[in-house]
Amino acid sequence: MFRQSGWPRASGAGRRLVLASLLAAMNWSVARGEPRVALAPRTVIYPGDILVDESLNEMADPPVSPGYATAAEGRALLVGKRARKTLLPGRPISIVDVENPRSVVNGSQVRIVYREAGLSILASGLALQNGAAGDTIRVRNVDTGLTVSGVVHADGSVVIGDG
Secondary structure (H helix, E strand, O other): OOOOOOOOOOOHHHHHHHHHHHHHHOOOOOOOOOOOEEEEEOOOEOOOOEOOHHHEEEEEOOOOOOOEOEHHHHHHHHOOOEEOOOEOOOOOOEHHHEEOOEEEOOOOEEEEEEEEOOEEEEEEEEEOOOEEOOOEEEEEEOOOOOEEEEEEOOOOOEEEEOO
């Protein structure tokens, strides 16, 4: 009645080929036999903490799958990011465990800047979403009650228009 899904019917060699191509696509050097080196925290890092270079430790041949930060490009990907969950020492850090630091927090007061052809209008607003620099979020203008979308800047302002 129901068909069970899973691996396609292929020989063991076919499965290994699929796995090797997936791992190679994720920058794991399986074909060359190079040792894998991942990054793990030196101490417990709690959600919301910003990762610094001194808090990262290299792990040789970690028991992980693709998607984890390797030592080669991992430091650039992780340093300055915000932890989404508790990161434990000795456990590799996944790329999805970190995010860009928030410049705007949901419910906080923000400055709305409207820029168009040399004209700038400033207004006070209330953030309706969290946002890091470069994210597009919704903001409610406290004077008019209108909801607008704009791009978050590093200083916490939200710019609308060609700004």
